[in-house]
Amino acid sequence: MDTTLFQPIPGMADLAAPEVLLWQRLEEQARRIMPLYGFTEIRTPALEYTPVFTRALGETTDVVQKEMYTLADRGGRSLTLRPEGTAGVIRYAAGQGAAADGARLYYVGPMFRCERPQAGRKRQFHQLGVEALGEPNPAADVEVIALQQHLFQSWGLRDFTIDVNTRGLPDDRPAVAQGLAAAVRPQLDALCADCRRRFDTNILRLLDCKQESCRQVIAALPDMATFMSAPARAYLDEVVRLLAQLHLPARVNPRLVRGLDYYIHTVWEIRHPALGAQDALSGGGRYRITQGEKNFDGVGFAAGLERAVMAVQHDQPGWLAAIQPDAPVSLVALGAAARDANLQLAQELRQRGCACGLDLGDRSLKAQMRAANRAGSAWAVIRGERELAAGAAALKDLRDGQQTELKLEDVVAKLIAATGPTRVAPAPG
RNA sequence: GUGGAUGUAGCUCAGUUUGGCAGAGCACCAGGUUGUGGCCCUGGCCGUCGCGGGUUCAAAUCCCGUCAUCCACCCCA
Known part of the structure; x- marks a missing residue:
């Protein structure tokens, strides 16, 4: 690499x-x-x-x-x-x-x-x-x-x-710098090297030095505002x-x-x-x-x-972890005809506000189900030759494993109702 | 600009002390089920050990160089 x-x-x-x-x-x-x-x-x-x-x-x-x-x-x-x-x-x-x-x-x-x-x-x-x-x-x-x-x-x-x-x-700056310098000068030797440099270049910067020795000196200085x-x-x-x-x-x-x-x-x-x-x-x-x-x-x-x-x-x-985008519906196809039909179904669901995912290749049913589970989907719509011929689809609830065969338009209606655009993301914190 | 630490599989990291076959877990893929996920079992894939040089019979391991990343100084959001 x-x-x-x-x-x-x-x-x-x-x-x-x-x-x-x-x-x-x-x-x-x-x-x-x-x-x-x-x-x-x-x-x-x-x-x-x-x-x-x-x-x-x-x-x-x-x-x-x-x-x-x-x-x-x-x-x-x-x-x-x-x-x-x-x-x-x-x-x-x-x-x-x-x-x-x-x-x-x-x-x-x-x-x-x-x-x-x-x-x-x-x-x-x-x-x-x-x-x-x-x-x-x-x-x-x-x-x-x-x-x-x-x-x-x-x-x-x-x-x-x-x-x-x-x-x-702006007019206060000379007085502040002079006032701080007068207060610091007697203790200059106690300061770190950086602060001795800052004393000349940018005296305000000594005020937030992280060195312990400097902090003790700084703590005793008068407030800037007094000048x-x-x-x-x-x-x-x-x-x-x-x-x-x-x-x-x-x-x-x-x-x-x-x-x-x-x-x-x-x-x-x-x-x-x-x-x-x-x-x-x-x-x-x-x-x-x-x-x-x-x-x-x-x-x-x-x-x-x-x-x-x-x-x-x-x-x-x-x-x-809580704000992962979810694809609540996975479309599962057996065979090329079902895959084509699922591409059409996905477009309809998406245009109606329902996020869904589908396998674009020809992976096994088992692999597609595994992917659906991994995607966190709540629903799987499963179609093969049988369902296509009947104008139906199997709708499986992945949370409880229950599966029913419904007419395609009933599946769509149910999914839109369950996952549609009115769903709101959980409020933070 | 200065100092310290770290670079090994897609990810997290062992292995470096004392040179001796390139490892684990996770992830991914497949099978266990002719059309069904999670859990489990089995198998598989994945490597310029950052890069270049040197020493050595032999280098992830030792030496030199170099690049990158992280942390800190400085400064700032």
């Missing part, structure tokens, strides 16, 4: 049954819930001009500097496969002008980052995200957090935690008040850091303990992105679907 010929690009994956059924279920729930909050779908291209991302995310962020798939088109323009969804949506909204004000959009689709793959991290991965455009308003931020809670509960998730923090306003202006702190206070009013189980985590430059004010992360090192189920926040001369304000989140599927499989271990 050739090891590479049949493999996708490293970090990219084929997604097929049975797991894809779980994905479909999660997407169905999302498409049901999004309209309840006024969001409609937006589908933007996977490929954009590179500046769409470099300007929105920030030239110095890791995503832009190390992780983007960037290529040149035939005219030499630089294109990039989207590493996240917000920048493209804002690019769209900017083109809509004033009509985009207050827009509420959601997206689902593949994103691309050229990182080393590991648990919960693919190079092509999938995000479900929303963007609610409009001036900063703590109520909008809380609404979007509530939407995520609603969505994740509909997915049967139980064990997630919601951490909230503030990034402050921020009064309006920034008031905004966070209002978010906290509204979260409590909705009884959302969020907690303020002053050490929460998020990497992209466009965030202002509220940021949050929802984590799940079953996910391994990459434990963020979703992340989001309020942002301000400049396109042309204009600022675009909004609030949104992105949830990683690969991670969501992992978490659902942890919290709802029986789900995947």
